[in-house]
Amino acid sequence: MRIRDEIPGDEAAIYTLTKIAFAPVEMSDGSEPQIVDRLREGGNLVLSLVAVEEDQIVGHIAFSPVTLSSSQGHWFGLGPVSVQPARQRAGIGRQLIEKGLERLRSLDAAGCVLLGDPTYYGRFGFSSPGDLTYGEVPTEYMLALAFQTERAKGEVLYASAFGG
Structure with a gap:
């Protein structure tokens, strides 16, 4: 398996992968494939990586800019991240997240x-600062990983592609 940047022509495979990866997720409203498309169309898909195995896209991760009402600097939102259901729990998501975070640091x-x-993403260094908010979402599920000295705080404002 190799991880590479999304290239023109990957869009349909990413859409299908995201759709099937999120279909069984109870908390999903099914909008994740459209979110990725809208991020791309709006120029907000800053980093889009795919995991490729035997010329098939088996994983995808998206990063887009976010604004934090009480923090400075360039912050990014991770998600959605999708892995082919038959390939989940094989480390593909982990590799996509690690590579994506490495690339963000370089930016x-x-x-x-x-x-x-928090349990899953804690292994990558994410934690809940307690004063990071997004609508009515409980603060323990709003996670952050600071690369520099300033910690994340305030209301998170995602790109309009997320519909909120």
Whole structure:
């Protein structure tokens, strides 16, 4: 398996992968494939990586800019991240996340935020600062990883592609 940047022509495979990866997710409203497309169309898909195995895309991760109401610097949001259901729990998501975070650091990003499971994302260094908010989401699920000295705080404003 190799990880590479998304290239023209990957769009349909990423859409299909994201759709099937999120289909069984109870918390999903099914909008994740459209979010990725809208991020791309709006110029907000800053980093889009795919995992390729035997010329098939088996994983994808998206990063887009976010604004934090009480933090400075260039912050990014992680997500959605998708892995082919038959290939889940094989380390593909982990590799995509690690490579993506490495690339964000090289862009002089202040850090990365996400809405997710603290237990899973804690292994990558994400934690809940307690004062990072996104609508009515409980603060323990709003996670951040600071790359520089300033920590994440305030309301998270995602790109309009997320519909909020």
